[in-house]
Amino acid sequence: MDIMYFLKVLYRKKWIILSLSFLAVVAAFVFLVNKKPLYVSVAQYSTGFTSEKVKLVDGSTAIDLYTVDVKFDNVIETIKSPQVVNRVGYSLLLHDLSDPSNAYTKLSAKDKETPVYREMNVDTARKILLEKLTTHTLLHSNKKNESLLIEYLKLYGYGYEEMLYYLSVSRVARTDYLNIIYSSVNPDLSSRVVNSIGQEFLNYYRNLNSQRTDENAQTIKSMVATQQATVDSLSQILLSEKVSQGTIDPVSRTTSAMETVTEIESRLAEEKGKYNTHLNRLSYLRAQLNALNSSSGSTAGNNDEVIRLTNRRNDLVAELSRKGGNDPVLERQIDDLRAQIIQKSGAGTSRSKSREKIDQLTREINEEEALLNASRSTIDDYNARITRYMGMTNVNPGSGVKMDVIRAKLEMENEQLKTIREKYSQAEGLLRDDPTSNFIQTRMGIPPNQPESKNTLMKMLLSGMSVFLLTSLIFIFLEIFDTAAKTPSIFYRQTKLRSANILNRINLHKRSAVDVMLEDHSGRRYVATNYFKNSIRKLRYELLNSGKSTFLISSTKRSAGKTTIVEALAASLLLSHKKVLIIDLNFLNNSLTRKFNADVFIQDVAGKVNYSIPFSQQKVAGSTSYEGLDIIGCHEGNTTPSEVLFDLNMTDFLIALKEEYDFILMEGGALNLYADSKELMDYAEGVFLVFSADTGTTQSDAESLKFIQEKKDKFQGVILNKVLMENVNS
Incomplete structure (x- = not known):
């Protein structure tokens, strides 16, 4: 095509x-x-999505356009969600019910006659709407009052589908802005919707994001706890193994232990030096204190008592140092003794310089005793550690295999714990981050002064x-x-056969094909008719120059136009002053017999023919209203020629008929459905196959065409019938 x-x-x-x-x-x-005029109001938001940048490998920053598009899509779908749109509808209906005089939508008298309006109680509706707006929930259709209220919303035009039809949410191309557009018959309603829907979106989106992020954070937190328990369990197992084996690496145990012993021994020698220093200084300070005590024996009468109390205090201080310096009872006793010493010595500034010196020496002695005790404890600890590490040098190195396995698994679990903790930190960050914090309404929706142009002409x-x-x-x-073979070129592509003749479709409702051929008309009205006549004349020329006189007209399908072609061809031969006989052998559809009102039937002729008498003296064919044209009809029935004409020698019969007629035209049944034409081909000298252009080729057609092509000496070609005038040359 x-x-x-x-x-x-x-x-x-x-x-x-x-x-x-x-x-x-x-x-x-x-x-x-x-159409009612619509008022359009527009609100605009700046989202801040395009201000978020990602860091590239080279250190520069860029906008992640894919993420930005996804965020815009999420926002748009959320704004158009039932949770947001329905809340706006609830608030609008609540306004109209609470303030009927300033209602955005006023119902008509017809609306007020509906069952929904009459059944709905206004106070109940207001109560339910307030509850839903307060609790951030939606109406449920499975509850009677709420189901009725849903229909009530639709009556006002505040239902979800009704509002969504007039709502438009879109991104301003290649910008950070989002447009919210709403159309209605009330300009105040349009502005109210675009302004309130933005706020409802922000409230819902923030709540939704917070819940989703919080749930993710809690889930990851539980994963962290589980992973931490796994790590702690492995650490405990590793610690137990270390305790049982004594070291982490048994192979290098001896070297490590000896290095540790050497280091501890060095520290021990240093600590012993400090111990001796403190011991010598303590001896020196005590000697000084004894000297001062002996020189102060002749002082006031209560000096002996002061000395006694001082010695007692020094003993308690020494005992306190031995106990680690943390004994509340001893500290209280020492404080009491100090108070008594001060009281006995005459208090504060009256004490002698000798007593001050004694007190200073006593304090230094106490400090040195404390340092001496600490040094002694350190020396004991070093000795114990040297003993323990010396015992580790004789452990078998092969015992570390199990500990290596535990350590490797512990490292893997620690890495997984680190990853989960990072995710948890990210989740907590998202929880603190508000994705709508950059949302700013840059344009308020205002009631439009004029309705939207209808653009009627456009x-x-x-x-x-x-x-x-x-x-x-x-x-x-x-x-x-x-699939119909509407043109010769299409037919050729489907069958690979050239059309022997192309006949166009003509109107035969009020006249017969014979009349068409015998009448002569001219003018544009008869273009198709004259084309058909000329095509039949071409077909007649082939018959006249074929040297044959007996032809079979058949087809692959029914209603292909065989009868019309036989009629037209017979009439054309009459115009050439030829005597023509038509034999109707289409037993399933004897249309030729009916059209010419045949009075002689092939079934009646069979068995009664006398070849010794000329056929002109016998009644073997019936005449028609056209001079030179005779017909032998047939009785209609579900039979074939071999069944009906079993007692008629068709070869001899046709030879005898050719003595009386110039041409004999036979019509047979469709090849795809019946065997009639196949049986008659043996008696015909030439065969034409009619194919209708308003049907397509099928597998049965292909088989019939293959069969008839095998009759090369008889096959005269295909007649493509019922072609539209505009397609005859295509």
Whole structure:
């Protein structure tokens, strides 16, 4: 199929296409005239999505466009979600019910007669709406009152589907802005919706994101706890193994232990030096204290008591140092003794310089005793550690294999724990981060002064053009997927057979094919008729120059036009002053017999023919209303020629008939369905196969064509019938 063929198809359907386009224009005009004017309000938000950048490998930053697009899509779908849109509808209905005089939507008298309006209690509706707005929940259709309220919302035009139809949410191309547009018959309603829906979105989105992030954080937190328990368990197992084996690496145990012993011994020698220093200083300080005590024996009478108390205090201080310096009872006793010493010595500034010196020496002695005790404890610890590490040098190195396995598994679990902790930190960060914190309403929706332009002319033109293109495409697709052999070129592609003759479709409702051939008309009205006549004349020429006189006209399918061709061909031969006999052998559909009102039937002739008497003296054929044209009809029935004409020698019968007629035209049944034509081919000198252009080729057609092509000496070609005039040359 080429472009010209499709253009011809569209030209043939031009009145249908133009009529439908005109109806579309009229329908668009009527719709727009009766459409209520709509007021459009626009609110705009800045999202801040394009300000978030990612760091590239080279250190520069860029915007992640894919992530930005996903965020915009998420926001748009959330704004259009039932949770957001329905809450706006609830607030609008609550406003209308609470303040009927300033209601955004006023119901008509017809609306007030509906069962929904009469059954709904206004106070109940307000109560339910307030509850839903407060609890952030939606109406449920499985509850009677709420189900009725849902229908009530639809009555006001505040239902989800109704509001969503007039709501438009889109991103301003290549910007950070989001437009929210709403259309309604009330300008105040339009502005109220675009402003309130943005706030409802922010509330819902923040709550939704917080819940989702919190749930993720809690889930990851439980994973962290589980992983931490696994790590702790492995650490305990490793510790137990270390205790049992004594070291982490048994192979290097001896070297490690000896190095540790050497280091501890060095520290021990240093600590012993400190111990001796403290011991010598303590001896020196005590000698000084004894000297001062002996020189102060002749002082006031209570000096002996002071000395006694001082010695007692020094003993308690020494005992406190031995106990580690943390004994509340001893500390309290020492404080009491100090108070008594001060009291006995005459308090504060009256004490002698000797007593001050004694007290200073006593303090230094106490400090040195404490340092001496600490040094002694350190020396004991070093000795114990040297003993323990010396005992580790004799452990078997092979015992570390199990500990290596535990250590490797512990490292793996620690890495997994680290990864989970990082995810938990990210989740906590998201929990603290508000994704809508950068949302700013940059444009407030205001009530429009004028309704939106209907663009009546433009929409009418678009409607007409749309229907024009749509119907054109439909007709083109119907032609593409139509398997009918509508043109000679299509027939050739389907069968690989050239058409011996092409006959166009003509109207035969009020006249017969014979009349068409015998009448002579001219003018544009008879173009198709004259083309058909000329095509039959071409077919007649082939018969006249074939040297044959007995022809069988058959087809692959029924209703291909065999009868019409036989009639027209017979009439054309009459015009050439030939005597023609038609034999109707289509027992399943004897249309030729009925058209010519045949009075002689082949079944009656069989068995009664006398070949010794000329056929002109016998009643073997019936005459018609056309001079030179006779017919032998048949009785209709589900039979074949071999069954009906078993007692008639068709070869001799046809030879005898050729003595009386110039041409004999026989019609047989369809090859795909019946065996009639196959049986008759043995008696015909030439065979024409009729194929209708309004049908497609099937597997049965292919088999019939293959069969008839094998009759090369008899097959005269295919007659492509019922071709449209505009397709005869395609």
